[in-house]
Amino acid sequence: MKNILIIEDDLSIANELKDLLDNSGYHGLILQDFDNPLDEIVQIKPDLILLDINIPKINGELLLQKIRKQYTTPVIMVTSRNNEADEVLSMSYGADDYITKPYNPTILLLRINAIFKRMENKNDNLAYHDLKIIPQKGLIQKENTEVLLTKNEMIIFTYLLSKQGNIVTRDELMTDLWNNNEFINDNALTVNISRLRTKLKEIGYENAIETRKGQGYILL
Amino acid sequence: MKISHYLKDKIVFILLYIITSLIISAMLSVFKVNNEAIIGVNVTLFIFIIIYLIYDYLRKNKFYSKFLANLDHLDQKYLIIETLTKPTFYDGEILYDSLYEINKSMNEKVKEYRLNLNSFKDYIEMWIHEVKLPLSSINLMLHNKETLSIPKVSAQLKRLDDDVEQVLYYVRSENAEKDYLIKETNLNKIISNVAIQNKDILLEKNIELEVQNTNIDVLTDAKWLGFIINQIISNSIKYTRDNPVIKISSQDQKDKILLKIYDNGIGIPKRDLPKVFDKTFTGSNGRKITTSTGMGLYIAKKLCQKLGHQITINSKENEFTEVTIIFYKNDFLNIAK
Incomplete structure (x- = not known):
């Protein structure tokens, strides 16, 4: 399980964030010691850091610079300052992403997911059991057969794949689609999922996507 | 003496x-x-x-x-x-006349600030009433636990968020300081951000969102433009008719890029059209719907002016509204490339 360190001085936000991360298959940890944040970071060895810009004792951007001197741990900056200049500055200090409060929790999860995805598969080809998935071509290959997916179906499938074994809500899928400039509505999502199921059936994975009533979908 | x-x-x-x-x-x-x-x-x-x-x-x-x-x-x-x-000797006359001029110009400056401050106070007062609406509705929802539904609460939170953003950008638009950063930004990215912000309400109200040809770079501040587009889309969402559609598209012309945001909503009466960018102008549409401070388009226009964009509006009552943002291309930048 991935450890995510939350550096945030507002306890209520930090706790909610921890719950959000814990419920999404990560392990959330909250930084306790703002006097020596680096020591705690060394101890915890997080896989990713959520760093608020406005933290006590030391400024978030300064801390980011210090972290970058020693580690390559991915960092997402979180801030209530809604300002393009800050964003550019943070990115230049080596932040991997930047998100402003009040953020949509689904978006935050998407960004975290995207960073981990980027780290894990440098090569773009994904795999599901004996299937080879080539997102750029919209192809799923199996030995000598292959099926073509539409852009929407591919977005849905790769998202489910990245969360394989976990329940994915319709809202998450919808947000990921919208994030990829596919502004579809509820009906279209249902249609896309049933088409995706049909296509998976064609290559022998009939019940790969299960519906969990009232919760969402799960790719087994 | x-x-x-x-x-x-x-x-x-x-x-x-x-x-x-x-x-x-x-x-x-x-x-x-x-x-x-x-x-x-x-x-x-x-x-x-x-x-x-x-x-x-x-x-x-x-x-x-x-x-x-x-x-x-x-x-x-x-x-x-x-x-x-007025004295009768020359240096006294100079002093008297200068004092008079200095006083006059200072009075004008003071008046300008007083007007600004007053309109800011008016706006803040209106704004406070405005933010109290989602607050009290969330409060009520929490009280009537049976009717508590997550989409309803998040819709109210979105309203609150929009209000808070608006006051922030109002201050920024009035401020003489240059606190924006113009760089090449992809329109798609900004539009999908705004779309996701409005996703819940768009889906709830069954509004179709069509986005075409927006994979194009413009010179702007991403955050400011996001706010501007959000204001326009919020209006489209507010003033809908049957089978609502919002179409966003862009046109690449020789020296400029046009971003068009079209909706098939209730439109704006012809007599109101020239005034929609005025401060606190609510028009007859605004009076039909309570949550209208009349500031959204005013702030949008001010921000556009600061960024060097142009914003225009075209509408026909009961048919459509189309807002166009015009980004001018920078020849210098192209040469530098």
């Missing part, structure tokens, strides 16, 4: 007089003029000089003593000019 100060101010004149009278006396005695005549010339000169000095002192004293005394007594020193009559 003390006499000693006055004489000190005239010291050069007095010294010159003394030297002149000494030289004249010396010259007259060289030419063997008799002593009585020399004394006579000197006395005459002396009397005229004294008369001049007394006259000059009295008229200046009259003005400056009153000036200083009034200045001392006045609570609001800037009113000094109102208590004085």
Whole structure:
């Protein structure tokens, strides 16, 4: 399980964030010691850091610079300052992403997911059991057969794949689609999922996507 | 005005007089003029000089003593000019006229600030009423736990969030400081951000969102443009008719890029159209719907002006509204590339 360190001085936000991360298959940890944040970071060895810009004792951007001197741990900056200049500055200090409060929790999860995805598969080809998935071509290959997916179906499938074994809500899928400039509505999502199921059936994975009533979908 | 100060101010004149009278006396005695005549010339000169000095002192004293005394007594020193009559000597006139001009320009500046402050106060007051609506509705929802539904609460939170953003950008649009950053930004990215912000309400109200040809770079500040587009889309969401559609598209022209945001909503009456970018203008549509501060498009226009974009609106009542943002291309940047 991935450890995510939350550096945030507002306890209520930090706790909610921890719950959000814990419920999404990560392990959330909250930084306790703002006097020596680096020591705690060394101890915890997080896989990713959520760093608020406005933290006590030391400024978030300064801390980011210090972290970058020693580690390559991915960092997402979180801030209530809604300002393009800050964003550019943070990115230049080596932040991997930047998100402003009040953020949509689904978006935050998407960004975290995207960073981990980027780290894990440098090569773009994904795999599901004996299937080879080539997102750029919209192809799923199996030995000598292959099926073509539409852009929407591919977005849905790769998202489910990245969360394989976990329940994915319709809202998450919808947000990921919208994030990829596919502004579809509820009906279209249902249609896309049933088409995706049909296509998976064609290559022998009939019940790969299960519906969990009232919760969402799960790719087994 | 003390006499000693006055004489000190005239010291050069007095010294010159003394030297002149000494030289004249010396010259007259060289030419063997008799002593009585020399004394006579000197006395005459002396009397005229004294008369001049007394006259000059009295008229200046009259003005400056009153000036200083009034200045001392006045609570609001800037009113000094109102208590004085215009002096008859030249440097006094200059002072009087300058004070008058300075006062006038300062009054204008003060008036400008007062108007700004008043309109800010009006806006904040209106705004506070505005943010209390989602707050109290969330409060009520929490109280009636049975009817508590997550989409409803998040819709109210979105309203609250929009309100808070609006006041932030209002302040930014009024501020003379340059706190934005113009760089090449992809329109797609900004539009999908705004779309996701409005996703829940768009889906709930079954509004179709069509986005075309927006994979294009423009020179802008991503955050500011996001706010502007959000204001426009919020209006489209507010004023819908049947089968609502919002279409966003862009056109790449020779020297500019157009971003068009079209909706098939209730439209704007022709008479209201020229005024929609005015401060606190709500028009007849705004009066139909309660949550309208009339500030959204005003702020959007101000931000556009600061960024160097142009914003125009076209509409037909009961048919459509189309807002166009025009981004001018920067030749210099293309050459630099």
